[in-house]
Amino acid sequence: MVVLYIINPNYICIKLIIMRIKLLLSFLVISVVLNSCNISQKNYKAKYVFLFIGDGMGIQQVNMAQLYADSVLRDPLGVVFTKFPVTGISTTHAATRYITCSAAAGTALSTGTKTSIGTIGLNADHTDTLFSIAKQFKEAGRKVAILTSVSIDHATPAAFYAHKGSRSSYYEIAKDLLVSNYDFFASGGFVEPYGSKKDSGSVPIYQLGAERGINFTQTFSGVDSLLNVKTNSIVYSVPNPAPSSTLLYEIDRADSDITLEDITRKAIEVVDNPNGFFMMVEGGKIDWACHDNDAATVINEVLAFSRSVNAAFEFYKKHPNETLIIVTADHETGGMSLGNEANGYKNFLSILRNQKMSQEKLHQTIENYHNGNPNASFNQVMDIIQQNTGLSLTGGYALSPEELEQLRQAYNLYFGVKQTNNSKNEYSKTDLLVRTALSILNKKAGIGWTSGTHTGSPVPIFVIGEGQALFNHFMDNTDIPKNILKSTGIKK
Numbered sequence: 001m002v003v004l005y006i007i008n009p010n011y012i013c014i015k016l017i018i019m020r021i022k023l024l025l026s027f028l029v030i031s032v033v034l035n036s037c038n039i040s041q042k043n044y045k046a047k048y049v050f051l052f053i054g055d056g057m058g059i060q061q062v063n064m065a066q067l068y069a070d071s072v073l074r075d076p077l078g079v080v081f082t083k084f085p086v087t088g089i090s091t092t093h094a095a096t097r098y099i100t101c102s103a104a105a106g107t108a109l110s111t112g113t114k115t116s117i118g119t120i121g122l123n124a125d126h127t128d129t130l131f132s133i134a135k136q137f138k139e140a141g142r143k144v145a146i147l148t149s150v151s152i153d154h155a156t157p158a159a160f161y162a163h164k165g166s167r168s169s170y171y172e173i174a175k176d177l178l179v180s181n182y183d184f185f186a187s188g189g190f191v192e193p194y195g196s197k198k199d200s201g202s203v204p205i206y207q208l209g210a211e212r213g214i215n216f217t218q219t220f221s222g223v224d225s226l227l228n229v230k231t232n233s234i235v236y237s238v239p240n241p242a243p244s245s246t247l248l249y250e251i252d253r254a255d256s257d258i259t260l261e262d263i264t265r266k267a268i269e270v271v272d273n274p275n276g277f278f279m280m281v282e283g284g285k286i287d288w289a290c291h292d293n294d295a296a297t298v299i300n301e302v303l304a305f306s307r308s309v310n311a312a313f314e315f316y317k318k319h320p321n322e323t324l325i326i327v328t329a330d331h332e333t334g335g336m337s338l339g340n341e342a343n344g345y346k347n348f349l350s351i352l353r354n355q356k357m358s359q360e361k362l363h364q365t366i367e368n369y370h371n372g373n374p375n376a377s378f379n380q381v382m383d384i385i386q387q388n389t390g391l392s393l394t395g396g397y398a399l400s401p402e403e404l405e406q407l408r409q410a411y412n413l414y415f416g417v418k419q420t421n422n423s424k425n426e427y428s429k430t431d432l433l434v435r436t437a438l439s440i441l442n443k444k445a446g447i448g449w450t451s452g453t454h455t456g457s458p459v460p461i462f463v464i465g466e467g468q469a470l471f472n473h474f475m476d477n478t479d480i481p482k483n484i485l486k487s488t489g490i491k492k
Contacts, residue, residue, distance in 0.1 A: 046324040046466040046487040047276035049137070050312040051480075052081075053109065054305050055102060055156055056287025058332030059460045064295070064349075064447070065302035067338070072350050079302065080310045081327040081462040088461035088471045090480065092331045095124040099456045102287070103167035105330035105477060106159030110134065110280075112481040120155065120173065121163035133481045134160040137278035138182060140490045143271035145184040149260045149304075150284030151245040152177065152187035152235070156330060160280050171195050174205045178212055181232055183277075184223075184270045186263040189237035189245035209235065220266055227270065234270065236263070249285055249358040250304040251297050261307040268315055276322075276488075281308055289358065290333035292430060293449040295442045296355035298336070316465055324465035324487050328480060332457040335450025340443055347446030351397060354390025359438050362388055363430040370415060378411050385437050403440050410436040 054061070062079055069078040094104035095114035107115045107122075110132035116124040123130060138144045148157045153173040158164070162176035170192040177185065195202025206216055213232040217223055218239040226234050238258045242248045248257050264281055271277040283305030289297040309327055316323040338347060357365070366384055369376065379393070385407075386392045391399055399407065410433040442449070461480070463471040467487025471480070485491075 044467040044470075044487045044489060045322065047142075047322040048272075048315065048319060048324070049276075049278045049484060049488060050309075050315075050323075050325045051109075051278070051280045051484065052283070052305070052309050052312070052325070052327040053106075053156055053280065054283045054286050054302065054327070054329045055150075056290040056331065056333030056454070057283065057302060057305070057329040057459065058336065058455070058457050060336040060338060061286060061290070061298055061302055061332075062460060064336065064338060065299045065306070068299045068349050068352070069303060072353055075303075077306070077310065079306045080313055081306060081325075081464075084325070084327070084462040084464040084468075086463040086468040086472045088463070089458045089474045090328060090461055090477045091458050091475075092329075092477055093456065099454050100331050101167070101454065102155035102330050103159065106156040108477040109328075109330060109480055110159040112478045114478060118167050119165055120158050120167055121161075122165060126165045129163050132160045133484055134182065134278055134280065135180075136485065136490055137276075137488075138180075140488075141275050143184075143273055143275070143277040144182040145186070145267040145271045145277065145279040146182060147184075147186045147260070147263050147267055147280065148188075148282040148284050149247040149301075150188055150282070150288075151191045152185050152237075153190055153192070154187075154284060156282045156284060157185075157187065157280070171199070171202060171205070175208065177235075178205070178209050178214060178233075184234050184236070184267055186236040186267060187238075187245070188241040188247050191245055209233075220262075223266060223270065236266070238263075243360075246285060246288075249289070249297055249360070250300040251355070252358050252361050259307070260304055261311055264308040264311040268311065272315075279312075281312075283308070287333045288360075290336065291452055292359045292435075292438075293334055293442065293452060294359040294438055295336070295445065295447045296352040296438075297358040298334075299352065313464070321466060324467050324484070325463065326471065326480065326484065327462040328477075329459035330477075332455045332459055334452065335448075335455045335457070337448040337450070339446060340448035342443050343446040349445055349447075351390065351441065351445045354397065355438070355441060356388045359430050359434055362438075363434045366414075366431070366434060374415070376415060378408060378415075381411055381415065381433070382407070385433075389437055389441050391437060391441060397441075397444060399440070406436050406440070407433065 066079045066082055069075040092100050092105055094100040094117055096116040101117050103118050103120050104115050107120055111130040113130050121130050134144045146157050146160050153170045155167040158173045161180040162173045164173055174190050190205055193205040215226050215231045216235045218237050223234055223236055238247055267279060286301040289301055312325050316325055390397045414431055414433045461471050470483040470486055
């Protein structure tokens with residue numbers, strides 16, 4: 001008996017396709033492995049390194065700022081670092097908690113080692129000292145600058161020079177700054193330059209610094225005059241700081257107020273030299289605005305942060321083969337989203353242009369009005385809110401009956417009885433009335449928030465320059481400083 005097997009030609013074709021795909025995948029795997037080996041073995045020569053840290057800046061904060069710049073401001077610069085050729089993603093968890101804090105995240109970004117919540121420059125159980133890449137750059141003969149839009153003794157900048165078990169030890173952290181021997185510091189100032197309230201007998205930081213040959217100044221001309229003077233460090237603080245010794249929010253500042261971009265450009269002048277430098281620049285108040293769920297202020301802070309990155313990018317274009325710029329975040333704050341249930345799939349970001357000041361400043365404005373007019377009517381208070389948000393009883397961005405009732409209830413709590421409902425944290429203090437008004441404005445714009453605290457979301461990495469290929473993948477935040485050192489050839 002003869003059995004005939006009829007072979008389907010389509011079956012043969014499918015088998016051939018599968019075989020070709022397997023072969024192609026094999027080549028791709030080999031290629032990736034070889035490329036990885038080449039990347040790890042290449043001798044990089046980055047001489048000038050910028051590390052920008054947008055505190056609290058997740059991918060949505062970046063996305064929102066870019067959309068706003070494109071659709072509302074028509075700003076061709078936009079968020080400059082979104083145009084960098086290499087992007088990656090970083091996890092942010094601490095050694096002891098999935099959702100990190102700025103101290104633990106800052107230490108991971110500065111030392112390449114995880115630590116516990118609230119810890120700066122020490123391992124998780126505080127039994128060992130961790131040293132930052134800034135120190136390694138300095139020991140390698142390169143200049144170092146540490147810049148921030150908040151106080152210089154705050155968690156993120158402190159992680160690059162201090163070693164303390166508590167991020168709140170501001171005076172002790174400042175003392176560590178004095179012995180770092182870094183070349184330039186710039187910020188809003190110190191939180192406790194005269195010591196903590198518990199220790200009123202402390203020697204002022206300014207006196208201790210002067211004894212070590214450190215110069216403090218509040219003017220750029222003062223910085224310039226010190227460049228030709230032998231000094232261990234120059235410490236610059238802005239002349240008119242906001243509360244908690246920070247730069248003013250971008251949305252609140254006058255044209256004459258110093259910006260993070262101004263500080264970055266001055267720092268480049270200070271540390272530029274043939275041996276190279278390392279510069280850490282923190283946009284610290286992105287995080288603060290996210291804690292407040294204040295979308296308009298967040299967007300303005302990200303755009304201000306981007307302009308400081310652009311100052312470095314201009315430097316890069318002069319030294320493209322010797323410069324590396326990394327832009328990332330320590331963590332995300334607020335769970336910001338484009339889209340909310342109330343608006344469905346619609347967004348109206350242009351509404352945010354009607355917000356004239358930060359939530360923090362609006363709170364202060366209404367509080368001052370309250371102090372002078374304790375019996376002010378609801379309509380009188382709403383006039384202030386309308387002037388600064390666009391929200392109105394009639395016309396403009398008219399409030400719905402439900403929204404109006406929310407504001408009236410908040411007004412009754414604020415003006416009707418002794419206020420007990422303030423939300424105070426490390427970053428700001430705002431009242432229920434202001435929080436309610438900006439929450440309504442955010443919803444009308446189509447923006448959502450899931451939290452008033454940090455989240456565990458991964459954060460973006462944007463890179464350009466010598467060694468950029470080291471950052472084009474999913475990594476942990478501890479990999480970033482390690483790859484920075486690889487990009488320079490400095491041995492740990």
